[in-house]
Amino acid sequence: MITSNGYVLEENERRLGLLEPVPDGERHDRNALWARLRRDGYLYLKGHLSPETVNGFRGYYFQSLDGANVTEPGTDPGLGISTPEAVDRASMREALFGTVVPGPEYQQLCEHPAIADWFAWFLEDDVHLHRRKIIRHTKPGEAGIGTATQAHYDLVYLREGSDKVLSMWIPLGDCPLERGGLAYLENSHHWVMAQEREGTLQRPAVSITADLPGLADTHNTRWLVTDYEAGDVVVHSAHIVHASTDNVDPANKLRLSTDIRYQRKTEPIDWRWQEHWNFDDGL
Template sequence: MLTSNGYVLDERRLGELSVVPERERRDRPRLRERLQRDGYLFLTGLLDPEDVLAFRRYYFGLIGSVTERAAYRKVLFGQIVPGTEYAAFCAQPALKGWFEWFLGGEPFLHQRKIIRQTAPGENGIGTATQAHYDLVYLRGGSDQVLSAWIPLGECPVSRGGLTYLERSHHRVLADEAAGRLKRPAASMTADLPGLAEEYDANWLVTDYAAGDVVIHTAHTIHAALDNVSTDMRLSTDIRYQRADDAIDGRWQNHWHDQDGL
């Protein structure tokens, strides 16, 4: 049984995230066609798993056994987020080089990069990332910005990975153009089963491995599952675009949970 913010997902509305096959990995036109069709690219093994696990060890080495929230936030926002290790991880050649190749120009990495940690058993509204599409938070720049979601370690479905609403970007693009979607930066809903019915679409899930990356458009609806495993779920989401496109200036500061975005 899969849940998100306590809502039980309908098994009839579940599907499997589609992996980009090896034969398409270096075919840029095919990848762009796939991204336009599906709204995401699931690239297994794009990163070296040991590099991913090394960053996970670094993170938990600093966090340690900190349980007091103020102390945790001090380490996260004072050391890890602005740290050179995190910056190097997000701009490593396997990532930056891929975006440079795919975008066909100089890539730009937004400074606001997010790390999400979810402990086993955390549940209820506000725990897991609610359904949303990224453009509602990035209206000050290009709508061609691409997000990369990276599980920092093994992330089976039970650990609460990201789930995507199948081909939802097509409707979002149409609704955006018609002005039917709300403009304030906000999640759409925590009710994933209800949204699947509204969109007549499946939530796509999979077991992620260290080294996997999912790249999605700014219009693709996604959310997170609850962590019902016995291990900590850790991930990061970062955003790249072409450097010569309009850039949202609000996203050029280090992420903080009180930055208003």
């Protein structure tokens, strides 16, 4: 059973489908990738990064949070085994926002040649990585409103810059369905762009809803999900609606992921995203 914020997603062919990976024959064809991105709103690039790169960072991340009672004492931090005890949120935030987010290890991951050089190639220009980069983990068993990322599209949070900014979502470690990965609302970028042009979408920045099955019913479409593997990434437009599902992993492993944003340097840049992510930065 797949849930998000406690809502159960309908598991039938009208409401649930699989993300379509970019075929090997298109991986180095810029025109084919652009056609796919315009059509689907996302590019699912399997094995884009080495598993060693993402799993190494996964180990560093949970090791950095040692003392905040996030992982089970005595276990390999890279496994991300959740502890049943209460998390020390003050210690966790101190480590996350004081060490991990502004640290060189995170920056090196986000500027990895397979990422930065790929965006420069794809966009055919000098590129800018937004300094505000979000990294989060999700504990197994958490459910209810606010525990998973609600349905939204990125542009509502980036209105001071270009609408051509691209996001990359990176699962940091294997992320099978039960661990709660990212889900995309099929073809939603088309109606979002239409309503953006008409000026009929809600402002200011706000999530659309926590009710993923209800949103799929409203637009008569499907949520697209998959079993992500370490090294997979998804590049998506600023207009496609996406959300995360709940972590119900029976192995009790934490989901860890990051989302980063690149754009052409020649496009307007949202100034609010040029400081490190912080718990109370208001975005």
